[in-house]
Amino acid sequence: MSIKQLDDAYVASTYRRFPVEIVSGKGSVLTGADGREYIDMGSGIGVTAFGVADDAWQAAVTAQLSRVQHTSNLYYTEPCARLAQMLCERTGMKKVFFSNSGAEANECAIKAARKYASERKGTDCATVVTFKNSFHGRTLTTLAATGQDSFHRLYQPLTPGFCHIDPHAGGIYELEALCARTPVAAVLFECVQGEGGVVPVDGGFLREMAAFCKERDILIMVDEVQTGNGRTGALYSYMNFGLTPDVVSTAKGLGGGLPLGATLLGEKVEDVFAPGDHGSTFGGNPVCCAGAISVLERLDDAFLAAVRQKSRRLCERLAASKGIESVTGLGLMLGLKTVRPAADVVAGCIEKGVLCLTAKDKVRLLPALNIPDDLLMQAADTIVSVCEEGL
Numbered sequence: 001m002s003i004k005q006l007d008d009a010y011v012a013s014t015y016r017r018f019p020v021e022i023v024s025g026k027g028s029v030l031t032g033a034d035g036r037e038y039i040d041m042g043s044g045i046g047v048t049a050f051g052v053a054d055d056a057w058q059a060a061v062t063a064q065l066s067r068v069q070h071t072s073n074l075y076y077t078e079p080c081a082r083l084a085q086m087l088c089e090r091t092g093m094k095k096v097f098f099s100n101s102g103a104e105a106n107e108c109a110i111k112a113a114r115k116y117a118s119e120r121k122g123t124d125c126a127t128v129v130t131f132k133n134s135f136h137g138r139t140l141t142t143l144a145a146t147g148q149d150s151f152h153r154l155y156q157p158l159t160p161g162f163c164h165i166d167p168h169a170g171g172i173y174e175l176e177a178l179c180a181r182t183p184v185a186a187v188l189f190e191c192v193q194g195e196g197g198v199v200p201v202d203g204g205f206l207r208e209m210a211a212f213c214k215e216r217d218i219l220i221m222v223d224e225v226q227t228g229n230g231r232t233g234a235l236y237s238y239m240n241f242g243l244t245p246d247v248v249s250t251a252k253g254l255g256g257g258l259p260l261g262a263t264l265l266g267e268k269v270e271d272v273f274a275p276g277d278h279g280s281t282f283g284g285n286p287v288c289c290a291g292a293i294s295v296l297e298r299l300d301d302a303f304l305a306a307v308r309q310k311s312r313r314l315c316e317r318l319a320a321s322k323g324i325e326s327v328t329g330l331g332l333m334l335g336l337k338t339v340r341p342a343a344d345v346v347a348g349c350i351e352k353g354v355l356c357l358t359a360k361d362k363v364r365l366l367p368a369l370n371i372p373d374d375l376l377m378q379a380a381d382t383i384v385s386v387c388e389e390g391l
């Protein structure tokens, strides 16, 4: 049987895969089983921040791999402690809980909010407010947090205690009205809604909401799973908006390709957890943390400026196409409203050697942050030509 046939036969059919088998790669070029090369404009959904088989990342990971690959959280390891220090020093947050995925990072944020609020405001203060059209993960609790009904249908009953407000129209009044009805522990939101179609939320609204929450001791929790770790041209996307969150969750690009989630706890909640309150067997794995250190230490001001520069060039090229109606997003997280259906554009791009993603009805681009300019513009030309086919 071919790999495709084996996979179709034995792997749970939760994914609609493209007919491409990836066997290797270097940087932003992936190689298929048939020897074909592809420019990677998806980076494994924003995960391989420095591309595939990046030298520095690979060296950091293999060095740790040859020392000790896992210890459990009963013992200290250097990569875990050093990564936590880096994350705190770069954000002003105070402590970090490590896990293995975005959903788990959000679960930890929600647990922190529930415990903080119940201790300060009483056990009935459990509601976490999220945004309509948001995406926060696939566990039953993070599905409940996700503000899209289509994700809720199959798995009732979900974890109670979530309300969704519209961040685009009258959201602050909605939040006010909600707070009058029910005690609210926290708000949890993406600054740019990724799975929701690469939709940036209005900065004015976010700041107004943050001020409202600060006054009422409602925790401000930012889901930086997709937007974090340099993706938007800032280290974390909230930094573009002048926000000071109490909790930040992140994952995807943090490990550079290995599973790693992190929940950053600010001053208010730094000591919310006591030993035994929360945990993870794999969380803070030293190999994953060593990879993350090599990612994070390269995300300095000059590098982030280069990300913004790449973004400007890419946006300019795409926005000039008659096949593309709009370009939304921030940094190297872009959504294209195309004249042709997004799925047709992605399929056409694969045929021409470029791998792109979709998000709702958009074509979504999340290239590696260090994609060379020539590859980036070559991919942009291909995308534009596919978008204009038949027009």
Ligand SMILES: *Cc1c(COP(=O)(O)O)cnc(C)c1O
Binding pocket: 100, 101, 102, 103, 104, 106, 135, 136, 137, 138, 190, 194, 195, 223, 224, 225, 226, 227, 251, 252
């Ligand atoms: C991908 C994503 C998640 C879920 O991350 P997993 O690692 O798949 O659990 C949560 N929030 C946002 C914003 C995401 O983009």
